[in-house]
Amino acid sequence: MPEKRLEKILLGRTEIEQKIVELGSQISKDYEGKELLLICVLKGAVIFLADLMRHLTVPAEIDFMAVSSYGASTESSGVVRILKDLDCSIENKHCLIVEDIIDSGLTLKYLEENLLSRHPASIKIVALLDKPERRKVAIQPDYCGFKIPDEFVVGYGLDFSEQYRGLPDLCVLA
Numbered sequence: 001m002p003e004k005r006l007e008k009i010l011l012g013r014t015e016i017e018q019k020i021v022e023l024g025s026q027i028s029k030d031y032e033g034k035e036l037l038l039i040c041v042l043k044g045a046v047i048f049l050a051d052l053m054r055h056l057t058v059p060a061e062i063d064f065m066a067v068s069s070y071g072a073s074t075e076s077s078g079v080v081r082i083l084k085d086l087d088c089s090i091e092n093k094h095c096l097i098v099e100d101i102i103d104s105g106l107t108l109k110y111l112e113e114n115l116l117s118r119h120p121a122s123i124k125i126v127a128l129l130d131k132p133e134r135r136k137v138a139i140q141p142d143y144c145g146f147k148i149p150d151e152f153v154v155g156y157g158l159d160f161s162e163q164y165r166g167l168p169d170l171c172v173l174a
């Protein structure tokens, strides 16, 4: 078990839930009449995906990708490796990448370019959390839940050494 302790709740479960209702409503409006493919980036985004898709009124399929930055550093290197690719072709599909957090932006930059080369009908990004201060490459989510300060957050899918993902609230580690 990690030794670090939780310092405080940054975003409570009710606040997160309310924001996801808003995001679901906006996304449903924007994609009205279309079918959507939600591309969940493992692992952190699984909780967000599960909650978001239950607030969509447009038909939505889901698929999963797992990626990893090369190197042991906790900082993204920008070189991304696909650990698990999508099961299906995205050609001519309206794709929405579902991320828990954008930090340097390197993962999403790579993912977006990679997926664009597969000729989707469109690609957009929804991120629950954004740390704009940490950005290294120019990339913005089309839909963003919360902009947060540069603190180490866990819970609601996010981990520290694979722990804490199941916390219902988003917390700051001490």
Ligand code: PRP
Residues within 6 Å of the ligand: 041, 042, 043, 044, 045, 068, 069, 076, 099, 100, 101, 102, 103, 104, 105, 106, 107, 108, 158, 159
């Ligand atoms: C997190 C997050 C993004 C990425 C963002 O994943 O889910 O995929 O880091 O960082 P970046 O903007 O600096 O590229 P992580 O590598 O922690 O994997 P996990 O979701 O499996 O915990």
